Amino acid sequence: MRQKIESSSFFIGRGDDSLISFGSGQPDLPPPPEAFEALRTYNGFKYGLVQGDLVLRQELAKEYPGAKPEDFVITNGCSEAIDLTLRALQKPGGKVLLPRPYYYSYPHNVALAGMTPSFYDLNAQGKIDFDVFVKAAEGCSVALINSPSNPTGTVQELATLKKIEAFCDEHGMAIISDEVYKDIIYVRENYLMQGKHVVTVNSFSKSYAMCGYRVGYLYSQDAAIVKRTIEIKNHTAMNTSGVGQAVALAALRARQPYVDERLAIWKERRELMYTGMKELGLDVWAPEGAFYIFPKITDATRAMHDLYYEYQMITYTGEWFGARDRLRFSYALTTEKIHEGLRRLKLFLEKEYAAYR
Amino acid sequence: MRQKIESSSFFIGRGDDSLISFGSGQPDLPPPPEAFEALRTYNGFKYGLVQGDLVLRQELAKEYPGAKPEDFVITNGCSEAIDLTLRALQKPGGKVLLPRPYYYSYPHNVALAGMTPSFYDLNAQGKIDFDVFVKAAEGCSVALINSPSNPTGTVQELATLKKIEAFCDEHGMAIISDEVYKDIIYVRENYLMQGKHVVTVNSFSKSYAMCGYRVGYLYSQDAAIVKRTIEIKNHTAMNTSGVGQAVALAALRARQPYVDERLAIWKERRELMYTGMKELGLDVWAPEGAFYIFPKITDATRAMHDLYYEYQMITYTGEWFGARDRLRFSYALTTEKIHEGLRRLKLFLEKEYAAYR
Numbered sequence: 001m002r003q004k005i006e007s008s009s010f011f012i013g014r015g016d017d018s019l020i021s022f023g024s025g026q027p028d029l030p031p032p033p034e035a036f037e038a039l040r041t042y043n044g045f046k047y048g049l050v051q052g053d054l055v056l057r058q059e060l061a062k063e064y065p066g067a068k069p070e071d072f073v074i075t076n077g078c079s080e081a082i083d084l085t086l087r088a089l090q091k092p093g094g095k096v097l098l099p100r101p102y103y104y105s106y107p108h109n110v111a112l113a114g115m116t117p118s119f120y121d122l123n124a125q126g127k128i129d130f131d132v133f134v135k136a137a138e139g140c141s142v143a144l145i146n147s148p149s150n151p152t153g154t155v156q157e158l159a160t161l162k163k164i165e166a167f168c169d170e171h172g173m174a175i176i177s178d179e180v181y182k183d184i185i186y187v188r189e190n191y192l193m194q195g196k197h198v199v200t201v202n203s204f205s206k207s208y209a210m211c212g213y214r215v216g217y218l219y220s221q222d223a224a225i226v227k228r229t230i231e232i233k234n235h236t237a238m239n240t241s242g243v244g245q246a247v248a249l250a251a252l253r254a255r256q257p258y259v260d261e262r263l264a265i266w267k268e269r270r271e272l273m274y275t276g277m278k279e280l281g282l283d284v285w286a287p288e289g290a291f292y293i294f295p296k297i298t299d300a301t302r303a304m305h306d307l308y309y310e311y312q313m314i315t316y317t318g319e320w321f322g323a324r325d326r327l328r329f330s331y332a333l334t335t336e337k338i339h340e341g342l343r344r345l346k347l348f349l350e351k352e353y354a355a356y357r
Numbered sequence: 358m359r360q361k362i363e364s365s366s367f368f369i370g371r372g373d374d375s376l377i378s379f380g381s382g383q384p385d386l387p388p389p390p391e392a393f394e395a396l397r398t399y400n401g402f403k404y405g406l407v408q409g410d411l412v413l414r415q416e417l418a419k420e421y422p423g424a425k426p427e428d429f430v431i432t433n434g435c436s437e438a439i440d441l442t443l444r445a446l447q448k449p450g451g452k453v454l455l456p457r458p459y460y461y462s463y464p465h466n467v468a469l470a471g472m473t474p475s476f477y478d479l480n481a482q483g484k485i486d487f488d489v490f491v492k493a494a495e496g497c498s499v500a501l502i503n504s505p506s507n508p509t510g511t512v513q514e515l516a517t518l519k520k521i522e523a524f525c526d527e528h529g530m531a532i533i534s535d536e537v538y539k540d541i542i543y544v545r546e547n548y549l550m551q552g553k554h555v556v557t558v559n560s561f562s563k564s565y566a567m568c569g570y571r572v573g574y575l576y577s578q579d580a581a582i583v584k585r586t587i588e589i590k591n592h593t594a595m596n597t598s599g600v601g602q603a604v605a606l607a608a609l610r611a612r613q614p615y616v617d618e619r620l621a622i623w624k625e626r627r628e629l630m631y632t633g634m635k636e637l638g639l640d641v642w643a644p645e646g647a648f649y650i651f652p653k654i655t656d657a658t659r660a661m662h663d664l665y666y667e668y669q670m671i672t673y674t675g676e677w678f679g680a681r682d683r684l685r686f687s688y689a690l691t692t693e694k695i696h697e698g699l700r701r702l703k704l705f706l707e708k709e710y711a712a713y714r
Contacts, residue, residue, distance in 0.1 A: 024404065031402050039396045039600065045388050047381065047568045076433050076594045083593040087469065108592040112444065114471050211404045212599035235465040236440040237433045241598040242569035243396065 020341040022329040023314035025150060025292070027209035029265070031251055032258045035208065038250035039243065048239040051230050052217065056249045063252075064192065064200075064219055071219055073229050074240045074248075078180045078203035078216040079105065080233075082144075085199045085218055086113035088228035089142050089174050097136055097143040099128060101294070101323040103150050103178070115142075119322070126154035126285040126294075130163050137167070142174045145193060148181040148289025151321040151328040155187055155288035165195045174225070176201060180216075183207040183259050184266050185289035197222050206290075207259060208251040215240060215248040266291055269331045269338060276342040280349055294318065297327040299356050306352050311344040377698040379686040380671035382507060382649070384566035386622070388608055389615045392565065395607035396600065405596040408587050409574065413606045421549065421557075421576060428576055430586050431597045431605075435537045435560035435573040436462065437590075439501075442556045442575055443470035445585035446499050446531050454493055454500040456485060458651070458680040460507050460535070472499075476679070483511035483642040483651075487520050494524070499531045502550060505538040505646025508678040508685040512544055512645035522552045531582070533558060537573075540564040540616050541623050542646035554579050563647075564616060565608040572597060572605040623648055626688045626695060633699040637706055651675065654684040656713050663709050668701040 030036075051057070052074025061067040075081040086096070086109055094115040098106050099122055110117040120136035123129045126149075137143065145164065147156035168175050174197035182190035184206060192200065203216035220226050251258075273293050277284045284295040297303045301317040304327060308314060318326035331338060387393075408414070409431025418424040432438040443453070443466055451472040455463050456479055467474040477493035480486045483506075494500065502521065504513035525532050531554035539547035541563060549557065560573035577583050608615075630650050634641045641652040654660045658674040661684060665671060675683035688695060 026404055035402075036400060039399055042396055043393060045392075045566055045569050047383055076598075079592065080594045105592040112589060112593060209402055212402050212596065214595060214598050232469060235436065235462040235469060237437045237594075238571060239569065241433075241571050241601050243600055243604070244598050247600070 019312050019314065020337050020344065021314040021333065022331065022341060023316055024332070025330045026211040026332060027206065027262070027291075028332045028334070029209060029262070031209045031247075032254035034254040035210065035247045035251040038246045042243050042246050044242045044246070046242075048242045048245070050234045050239050052240060053242070053245045053249070056245050056252070059249060059252050060217065060219070067219060067221075070223075071221055071226060073218050073226060073233065074245055075216045075218060075233070076237060076240055077205060077211075077214040078178065078201050079109075080214075080237065080240075081201040081203070081216045081218040082106075082109050082176065082178070083112065084229040084232055084236075085176050085201065085225070086110060086115065086142070087232050088225050089176075090114055091141055094142070095140040097133070097140040099144070099146065099149075101149075101151055101318060101321040101326070103146060104320045106144060106146075107322075122152065122154075126152045128156055128160050128164070130160050133160075133164060134167060137171070137173065140173065142176060143168060144176045144178065146178040148185050148190075149292075150181065150290050151292050151316070151318065151323075151326075152285060152294050153287035153290050153292040154285055155185060158188070158191055161191055161193060165193060165198070168197070169195045173197070174199065174222075178202075180206055181290040184263060184291060186267060186270060187288040190289075197225065199225055204248045204251055207262075208248070209262075210247065210251060213241070213244045213247055215244045266331075269333075269335060272335055272338050273329065273331045273342075276338070276345075280342070280346055282349075291331050293329050293331065294323070294326045295329070296325055297353075298325060300324055300327040302356060303327055303348075303353065307345070307348055310352065311348055313341055313344055376669050376671065377694050377701065378671040378690065379688065379698060380673055381689070382687045383568040383689060384563065384619070384648075385689045385691070386566055386619070388566045388604075389611035391611040392567065392604045392608040395603045399600050399603050401599045401603070403599075405599045405602070407591045407596050409597060410599070410602045410606070413602050413609070416606060416609050417574065417576070424576060424578075427580075428578055428583060430575050430583060430590065431602055432573045432575060432590070433594060433597055434562060434568075434571040435535065435558050436466075437571075437594065437597075438558035438560070438573045438575040439463075439466050439533065439535065440469065441586040441589055441593075442533050442558065442582070443467060443472065443499070444589050445582055446533075447471055448498055451499070452497040454490070454497040456501070456503065456506075458506075458508055458675065458678040458683065460503060461677045463501060463503075464679075479509065479511075483509045485513055485517050485521070487517050490517075490521060491524060494528070494530065497530065499533060500525060501533045501535065503535040505536075505542050505547075506649075507538065507647050508649050508673070508675070508680075508683075509642060509651050510644035510647050510649040511642055512542060515545070515548055518548055518550060522550060522555070525554070526552045530554070531556065531579075535559075537563055538647040541620060541648060543624060543627060544645040547646075554582065556582055561605045561608055564619075565605070566619075567604065567608060570598070570601045570604055572601045623688075626690075626692060629692055629695050630686065630688045630699075633695070633702075637699070637703055639706075648688050650686050650688065651680070651683045652686075653682055654710075655682060657681055657684040659713060660684055660705075660710065664702070664705055667709065668705055670698055670701055
C-alpha cells in the first residue's frame with residue numbers, strides 16, 4: 001500500500017506530505033503502564049478456565065450492577081464474543097435483526113452462524129426509529145444493537161433502547177448489545193441494555209488501547225446462553241490467552257484516571273473533526289460516542305480512492321458499512337494530523353469532488 | 358473437585374496421598390526460557406495481520422519443506438485452526454470422516470461447522486484399515502487424520518497415510534491433518550501429509566509447553582482454503598494475540614536443543630507407563646507418539662470414578678473419545694508420580710476392578 005503511494009504522483013500542496021490515516025478503528029495512544037508491567041512478571045504457561053480467569057471476572061463484575069463472575073465469558077476480543085453468542089443462539093433458518101449502517105463484520109457474523117441478516121435503516125438523524133425496528137423484527141429471533149455505534153458515531157436514545165428491551169422481552173427475542181465504545185461517549189453515560197435474554201459484548205481494546213491483545217468478553221444474566229457459549233468455546237478456541245487476561249486485569253485495575261484522561265483527549269479530537277467538517281459544509285451527524293465521524297459524500301468509494309491516491313489520506317468507504325453515500329473517518333490520531341487531514345479534505349472538496357456530486 | 362476428594366474417605370495404602378493426575382493433556386514442564394524473555398520486552402498493543410505476524414510465518418515456513426509464509430495462518434491454538442478450516446470447507450449437508458476413537462472435540466467441531474460426522478473404527482492395533490476408511494468415505498468431502506493420536510497414542514502406518522493421500526486427491530476430498538504431536542513421536546519421524554487439499558493443523562502448545570498462550574496455526578498449499586480461513590477469522594477473532602505470537606516466535610527460535618531434550622523426558626515416562634501397564638496385565642497399545650496410553654478397561658466410566666474417589670487419581674474415560682471400554686492416561690507428570698500412580702492402579706485392579714470385569 002505504502003509502495004503504491006510512493007510511486008503515485010499526488011499533489012497535496014504545501015504542508016506535511018506524510019500519510020494521514022483516518023482508517024483503522026483503534027486507539028493510537030498506548031495502554032496504561034500497569035498493563036505492560038503485568039508482562040514483566042507473568043510466568044504462566046498452562047491451560048486456564050475456558051470461561052476465563054476468575055479474578056478477572058470478579059473485577060469485571062464490579063463494573064456491572066448486580067453481576068456475578070459466572071455471568072461473564074472472557075473471549076478473543078469482542079469479535080469472538082459476537083461469534084460465540086450467535087452460534088449459541090443459532091436456529092436453523094433463524095433471522096438476526098441488524099441496523100444499517102452497521103459494523104462491517106455483523107452480516108458476516110450472522111451468515112457464519114448459519115443465520116440470515118434482516119436489515120432496517122437508521123433514520124435521517126442516525127437513530128433507531130422504533131416503529132421501523134418493530135416492523136423489521138417480524139420473524140427475527142435476535143436483534144443486534146450497537147450504541148455508541150461504529151461507523152455512525154451516534155448514540156441511541158434512551159427511550160428507544162428501553163422500548164426495544166420491552167419489545168424483545170415480550171417477544172422472546174434475544175438482544176446482542178455491542179457496547180464496545182461504552183467508555184468513549186460524549187452526550188450521556190452509557191446505558192447498559194437489560195432484559196431476559198440480553199448478551200452484552202465488550203472488549204478491552206478501545207477502553208484500554210489493547211486491540212492487539214484480543215481480550216474481550218460477553219456478559220449475560222441468561223445462564224443458559226452463557227453455558228452454551230462456554231461449551232462452544234471449549235471446542236473452538238479453549239481459554240483466551242492467559243497472558244492477555246493478565247494484562248487486561250492490570251489495565252482494569254488501572255481504570256481511573258486512565259479512562260477519564262483518554263476521554264478528554266477523544267473529546268478534543270471530536271470537536272476538531274466535527275467543527276472542521278461543518279465548516280467545510282459537509283452534511284454530518286454530531287459524533288456522540290466512539291471515535292468515528294461519517295459525513296455524506298456522493299460516491300464514497302470513488303472519494304476514498306481519490307483521497308488516497310491524490311491526497312495520501314486513508315478513509316473507509318461507507319459501502320463496507322452498508323452506506324455507499326457516506327465516508328468513515330476514524331479520528332484516532334493527533335490534533336496536528338487532524339488539522340492537516342482537514343486541510344487536504346478541503347482541497348479535495350474544492351477540486352475533484354465538484355466533478356461527481 | 359479437590360474439596361470433594363478431601364471430604365471423601367478413600368484408602369490408598371501406604372505412600373504419597375496427594376492427587377495424581379493422569380488427566381489433562383498438557384506438558385507439566387515449562388517452555389524454553391527464551392519464551393518468557395520475550396514477555397519482558399514486548400511493547401506492542403495494536404492490531405496485527407489477521408493472517409499472523411510475517412516473521413513468525415517466515416520462521417515456521419523453514420520447518421515445512423517447500424512452504425511459503427503465505428501458506429500459514431496463525432490461530433488461537435489448534436482448536437481455532439480446526440474450527441476455521443471446517444468453516445472454510447463447509448458444505449450444506451456435508452459429511453466429515455472421523456476415526457474412532459477420536460479427540461473429543463472433533464465431532465463437536467464438525468457439528469458446529471454445520472456438517473455431520475461419519476465415523477470409522479480403528480482396527481485392533483489402533484491403526485487405520487484403509488479398506489474400512491474407503492468404505493466409510495462414501496459421501497464425505499473432508500477426512501480428518503490425527504497421527505500421532507490423542508487419545509490412542511498410536512502413529513499411523515506410512516503406507517496407509519500415502520494411500521489416503523492418493524485416494525483423497527483422486528476423489529477431491531480435503532484432508533485436515535492434526536499433527537499437533539509431531540515433535541513427540543517415538544517410532545519414526547513424523548510424516549507431513551501432502552496433497553492438493555491438505556490442511557495441516559498444529560500448535561505451539563505441546564512442542565513448547567505453551568498451552569495457555571493459545572497459539573497454533575494452519576498450513577496449506579491450497580491457497581483458496583487459506584484465503585477463506587483468513588476471511589472468516591477477520592470477522593470471528595481478528596489477529597491471534599500479538600504477545601502470544603512474540604512468545605511463540607521466541608520459542609520457535611529456541612527449538613533446539615529444547616525439543617530433543619523434552620523428547621528424552623517423554624520417552625522415559627512412556628517406557629515406565631507401558632512397561633508398568635503390561636506388568637499389570639492390561640491390554641494396551643504400545644505408545645508410539647504423544648503422551649497418552651489407552652488401556653482396555655471394562656466400564657471405563659465406572660473405573661474413572663472409582664480411581665478418583667477411592668485412589669485420588671484422575672483419568673479420563675474413553676467414553677469421551679468414542680471408546681467406552683478404554684481409559685485414557687496422560688503421562689505428563691514426573692516419574693515419581695507415575696510410579697505412585699501405577700502402585701495405586703495395581704491396588705484398584707486387585708480390589709474393585711475384579712467386581713465388574
